Every structure is written in C-alpha cells, then in structure tokens.
Amino acid sequence: MYTDLESSPPQYRVICGILANLDLTQPDAPVIIKPETAALMDAFSEADWELFARMAKAEGVAPLMHFAFSRSSYALPEAIRLKLQMAYYETAAFNQMILTEMGRVVQALNEADIPVIVLKGAVLATTIYPDPALRPMSDLDLLVKTEDLERAKELILSLGYYEPIPEMAKGFNRMIGHEYKLHKLAQPKISVELHWSVISGDYDRRTPSLDLLWKNRKTIISQNENSNHLIEIFSLSPEYLLCYLIGHLIIQHGKSTGRLVWL
Numbered sequence: 001m002y003t004d005l006e007s008s009p010p011q012y013r014v015i016c017g018i019l020a021n022l023d024l025t026q027p028d029a030p031v032i033i034k035p036e037t038a039a040l041m042d043a044f045s046e047a048d049w050e051l052f053a054r055m056a057k058a059e060g061v062a063p064l065m066h067f068a069f070s071r072s073s074y075a076l077p078e079a080i081r082l083k084l085q086m087a088y089y090e091t092a093a094f095n096q097m098i099l100t101e102m103g104r105v106v107q108a109l110n111e112a113d114i115p116v117i118v119l120k121g122a123v124l125a126t127t128i129y130p131d132p133a134l135r136p137m138s139d140l141d142l143l144v145k146t147e148d149l150e151r152a153k154e155l156i157l158s159l160g161y162y163e164p165i166p167e168m169a170k171g172f173n174r175m176i177g178h179e180y181k182l183h184k185l186a187q188p189k190i191s192v193e194l195h196w197s198v199i200s201g202d203y204d205r206r207t208p209s210l211d212l213l214w215k216n217r218k219t220i221i222s223q224n225e226n227s228n229h230l231i232e233i234f235s236l237s238p239e240y241l242l243c244y245l246i247g248h249l250i251i252q253h254g255k256s257t258g259r260l261v262w263l
Contacts, residue, residue, distance in 0.1 A: 010040045011052040015061060015260065018068050027130035031071040038074060046077070053083040060261025062087035063134045092133035094188070095125055099132065101190050102140050105156060107231045109144075114152050116234065117143040117217055119195065119244065123235040126220065136261060139181075139191035145214070149196045153180055156192055160185050198244055216240045 002008035005016060017037035023029060044052065056062040066084035069076050076084070102122050109116045121137035129135045144152045157163070161182040180194040198213065216237040236244060249262045 009051070009055070010044075011048065011055050013037075014040050014052060015056055015059065015065065018065065019061065019260065019263075022064065022068055024128065024130055024134075027067075029071070030073075031068045033068075033072050033074050041074065049077050049080045053080050056084065057087055058259070060136045060259050063091045063136065067131070067134055088133055091136045092131075095132050095135070095137055097188065098122060098137050098140055098190060099126065101184070101192075102233070103231050105140065105142070105159060105192060106233050108155055108159060109142075109152060110232060112151070112155055114144060114148045114155070115214070116152070117213070118220075118233055118235045119143055119198075120248070123220070123241070127235070139193050141179075141193045141195060143195045143198065143213070145210075146196045149180075149194070153182070153194055156182055156194065161192060198247065213240055213244075 002012055005013060008016075014037055017034060017040075018031070021032060021034065053062070056065045062084055066081075066088040069081065069084065099122060102118065106116055106118070119141040121135055122140055125132040125135040125137060142152075161184050163180070163182060179196070182192045182194060184190040184192075198210070213236060216239075217234045218237050220233045220235060235241060245262070249258050
C-alpha cells in the first residue's frame, strides 16, 4: 500500500480513483470515471495496462475493477477486460467453496454448543458487498472463546483439517499468538484460522474487551446446501466489525504492507 498517492505509480492512482467512486450500496448504478483518471488510462501503453492488471490482482481488487468497468462507459483493451473478468470468475468459484465450508464448520460448532463469530472476508463478502465474488478471500477466520479453543480445534480437525506443524502448536504461547492455522486435506486448499484473540501480541491497551465483542455480535442466517437446515451464523455488529478491521490493518499489517482490499 502506497502512503503517498501523488508519488505512486499511475496504475495505482487509477485503481484508487476508481475505487473512490464506487458505491456498493447501489450496485446497478453506472460508475462514473473522473476525467483525471481517464486521462491517466488514455496514456497507458500495452505494458502499462499489463502492470495495471497485475497490480489490481495483487491488491485484491481485480474483481472490483471488473465490476466497475462493466458499469462504466470506458472501453478497456480487450485483453485487460478478459484478465479482470477471469479474476472475478476465479474469486467467485473459490469464495463459493469457502462459504460452503463456513456453513459446514459453523454447523458442527453450533451442534457442539461452541459459540463462534465469523470475522473478516467471509462476513464482508456476504454483507457489505453486493456480490460475494467482489471480495477475494484466502481463508476462513473464526473467533471462539478461550475456554472453547481446544475443543473447537479438535472438532475442526475431525472435519478433515490438519495442523501444518503440530509440534510448534503444542508449546504455543497464547499471549504472543492469537490463532491456529488449520488446513483442509482435500484440494483445493482451504484454511481455517481459529482465533481466540482479535489482535496478535500484547495489545491489551488498544484492544477492546473480548466480552464486548461477544455481547455486540449480530446474527446472519445462512442456508446449508446439504440440507434444508438453517445455520445460525454470528458476526460482530457493524461498528465493532469496523473497529476490528481498523485494528487488524494498522497494528498487524501496518501502512507499508497493507493491501487495498483491506481498505
């Protein structure tokens, strides 16, 4: 993430200019590309466009670029349009697998009376975004209470997951870490990050009480594709979700390593 927009590459400025004018609350509305953004694109060479597509994918916003250009009057080079479209389709396919897995894992936790809160991409993709394919995800982030941690981990392992380096997890210091990474045995690779804290490290002064998070959660009702059973899925209330995302971005990733998708 570039902290100085004026000195950033023109491709990055174009991406930011387009994102700044997206209104996801009105997904069917035309997307207006400002003249200064269009002028930058008009000067792009073929190599510049290729860099634009690679940068959009690296920043996690290629599907959003596809969404924006498909609703604008700006004519992209056909090769770039197809790259953005493919990024959208790839995200749609992978996200569907993660969301299906979310239903399976959360249902198992519910049946075991283990409270769980869904964090980050999985909840954002299904609430903030008008289309889940617009928000790339790499894993499923779940928050459980400390007292339920080991039982939740064992349950998820029983669903076909494994720990990459079990010997490291045995002596894991919970005051330093905040999550277990569990990977699914089957392909394609799907990971569950099982959190017992919202931010890694000793950040007690800057982290809200976990009790507040559990009290300020909201319910999402999700259909389990394998049956007609409705699964009750919890996330944070919008204001607490926003605070969590800001803390996650600033404290854990910092300004220099964050990606545009996290903004």
